[in-house]
Amino acid sequence: MKKYIKILILRIGIFVFMMPISLTLIAQQTRPVGVDSVVVTFSRAPSQVNVLKAPLKYNKAFAISFQEDDAMSPIFNDVYPAFEGKNNNHGMFYTNGCGTNISFKMSSAIVIFANNGQDQLNPIDPWHAKNILNWDQLKTLYQSHWGIENHGLFGRPDTSSLNLIDYAIYRTESYARKKLSDSILFKTFVIPNGVTSFIGELRRKRYHGVIDVGTGPQWIGYMSNNGFNVLSDTINWLKLVKLSRAFTYSGFIPVADSLYSESKRGIHMWYLSGMHALPNNFLGDLNQIYLTYGQPGLDNILIAPDDEILDYLAVKQATRIHTILIGNKLKITFSGNIPTDRLYYALTLNIRSNQSISGIKVYGTDKYSSSGIGKDTALVNLSWKGREYISARVMADSMATLAIAHTVSSESQWDALVAMDYVQMMPDSPQKTALTRKLCDLDQSGWVLPYDPGFCASFHFQNDTTICAGDCITLRGPKGMASYTWKSSLTNTRIGILDSLSVSPQQSTKYFLTEVDKVGNVSKDSVQINVKAVPEIKLHPADTTLLIGGMVSFDAGAGFSNYYWTTGDTTRVVDIFYNDYPNGTDTIRVIGLTGFCVSVGSAVIHFGKPSGIVEFSNSDIRIFPNPNHGVFSISWPALSDKLLFNFTDALGRVIVKKQIRSGATGINISIPWLLPGLYFVQLKSGSRIWINKIIIR
Incomplete structure (x- = not known):
């Protein structure tokens, strides 16, 4: 079984100019290649087989990426329908090498806020300009797999x-995830206005690419009119790469011709071009x-967003290919540590060989395409899900923790x-409520930008x-507010001023809380x-007297799903025998359950005897042994009257009944067939009576 390493959120304190600054860094993790094997x-x-990773996706000869900066709208109004074949356009496509058309695509480098903090991509905002994309248009582009890139939050960034x-x-990223899709991921940054001070933080935040008009040799493609060779062994695609782009408004056909010429020499170029x-x-x-x-032509061009090409080159670099040829079957397997943030x-x-190919099967993914059956060369396109997703809940908790940790409110x-x-992206839950309250409890007095309207108003x-x-419940509001006012649907007057209120309503009631925070x-x-x-x-009967040998049935009444008596019974009706309680007074209780609600009833039982009866003293009569196995003896002092002997079970049923002559001082009993349990012995002589328990084992 593959074991995947989870994303780890690290909170690190970094000191810059002796000022502690909290950062949230997402540690880059890896997992194995998402394909088990390919069998050809x-x-x-064959006597010769060669398997190579294609230099570019779909084995294209060269690639071009276009970026339109500042979220300008022509990418949606003009380019999108022309490339995708909408609005009566024929579309512009290349194929995946296996017969499937893929439209040309480009990227929008977005700036979200105007310099006054207003969302300029919101079409109903007064700061929204007609030549700027809106969120619905961006969502259409994103869902069509066009590129959306980070171009800085503001038009004039403050660094x-x-x-x-x-x-x-x-x-x-957080705002775009909220507006576009929770799955959006920014890993390419288009430098705004040449402000390169972003680069250090982008590297620490595991960005994959930085794009700008390069100003030095550290920029890949610097001083080149034709991009750069993706096969260059000086480029590490698994690290942040600084990509130099052209910023031209003409000459695209000569560029494509030049890139094609280079590919015929085995040099596979990638050209980036930006525009406003x-x-x-x-x-x-x-x-x-x-x-x-x-x-329609050579079908050897790749026109795709920067992220798509960067990710292909990184995955290609991280993947190692292994082949085993047995007879006419070639098994291709993979190894390598593939980043999870792509x-x-x-x-x-x-695949090239000196024999024709009769079959291609892929194991471990259902996202693949192939061509070459009947030929001695083949093309196999593989894709899989490899991204480790960090949920909005995890990000909300992490960023809220960082915000609370600051000691200066303006920071x-x-x-x-x-x-x-x-937090706004989270479904309603106690955790969302708690995080909202923590954020709204922060001192906002030194803030330049406020929370969204209404975020702290509910x-x-x-x-x-x-x-x-009859039950009592305590209602609790959020702590730390300046004032609280509690009211109920039964009265318009204030019934509480604290953060909690204990109530015991006799009928269904709605309670209202109004709070005012510290600002x-x-x-x-x-x-x-x-x-x-x-x-x-209401037990029936109520309090009662139970005489010797008697029995009474108590009924707890209907309306309950469960009954629990102090006798251990769980039925609505319970029978009480005198022999269970031979002396004194006892109270019997019952609990009735209906759902989660409880009702309790009780009755007092007086265990009495008929008038004129005198009990024997316990010292007068002995049972031995007790407990026993059904064989025992009873002795008593000599009496002038006859003696009546009864032996009963716990339910009062008579098992042995004997009349004993006067003057006798004992009796031997042998009933070894008795079941183990509790039994009673009763001796009666004239007005005298004696009852005692006996245990049969």
């Missing part, structure tokens, strides 16, 4: 402190590239705002519940307490 069957046993850099990186406004000739040039290098998990294999706001996004302090009539925000909630009526137990 040949028509005959004056590490807290603000962290905030720009984290808030873009869409060039007038862009779609015309791309259509010509499509006809030449796309599905969006795309894919690998393309090129807590950045982590708190990120935590707010994740709370849920308790679920509606049901109690039994004046008013919150309200209510809870319905339903009261369940419980039947009353």
Whole structure:
């Protein structure tokens, strides 16, 4: 069984300029390749077989990625329908090498907030401009697997402190997850306005790529008009790579021609191009590239988002291939430690041999395609799910903990705002309520940006519940508020001013709590307490006297699902025999249950004897042995009257009855067939009576 290492949230205190700054770092984890094996069957046993990882996904010869910065809308209004074949466009496609068309795609590098903090992607916000995408359009792009990239939170980013850099990186992801999809993941950062101070934090946060117009040799593709060779052994695709892009508005066809020429020499290039406004000739040039290098032409171009290409190159680098050829069957297996923080998990294999291929089977994933049956070369595209997902609940708890840990209120706001996004994504639960309250309890006096309107204006302090009539329940509101006002549906007057209220309603009642926090925000909630009526137990008969040898039946009445008597019985009716309680007074009790509600009843039993009867003294009569096995003797002093002997079981049934002559001083009893249990001996002579227990083993 494969053992997967869970994502670990680490909280690390880093000192920069002697100032402690809390960061949440997600430790990169790995898991095995998500495919067990590929088995290739040949028509005959081959003498030569070669299996290679394709340099680019789908074994394409070269790749181009386009980014439109600042969430500009032409990517959706013009490019998306042209590439995808919508609005009467024919579409622009390449194939996966196995007959399936895949549309050209590009990326939108988004900036979420205007410089005044307003969401500029919200179409009803007054700061939303028509040339800017809205969240619904971005959602369509994301669901169609177009790229969505982090371009900084604000148009003019403030990088004056590490807290603000962290905030720009984290808030873009938390806010986009809230607005677009909980599954979105930002791992490529398009540098805004040449502000490279983000790079150090991006590396610590395990970003995969940074894109900018490179300004030095540390940028891959710097000073190149044709991108860079993806097979370069100087590039480690498993680390943060700094990718240099062109920022041109023309010449796309010559670039594609040049990339193709390089591929014919075995050099597989990747070219990145950014833009703000869409060039007038862009779609015309791309259509010509499509006809030449796309599905209608050579079908050797890959036009895809940066993340898709970066992830392929990283997975390819981390994967090792192993082959075993036995007869006419080739088994391909895989090893390697694959990072769990990628969006795309894919690998393309090129298979060459000197015999024709008759079959290809893939084990361990159902996401694959292949071609080459009947030929001596084959293409196999593999993909699988490999991402380790960090839930909104985990992120909310982690970021809230960081916010609370700050000792300066102005520093807590950045982590708190990120935590707010994740809390808002959580389903209603006690944990969501607790995290909301913790965040809203923070001192916000020094904050530059507030929480979203309404985030701290509502709370849920308790679920509606049901109690039994006569029970008491304590209602509890959130602690730490400036004031509390409790009211009920039965009265409009205030019935409580503390954070809790104990009530014992006699009928179903709704209780209302209004609270005011320390900065004046008013919150309200209510809870319905339903009261369940419980039947009353009135034992019949009531208090009674039970004479020697007698029996009485007590009835607890109907209306209960369960009965529990002090006698150990669990029925509605219980029988009490005098022989069970031969002397004195006792109280019998019963508990009746209906659902979770309880009712109790009781009655007093007086165990009496007829007038004129005098009991023997216990010292006058002896039973030996006791306990016994049914053979025992009884002795008593000589009497002038005849003696009546009764031996009964616990239910009062007579087993032995004898009349003994006057003057006798004892009797021997032998009944060894008796079942073990409790029995009673009764001796009666004139007005004198004696009863005692005997144990048969």
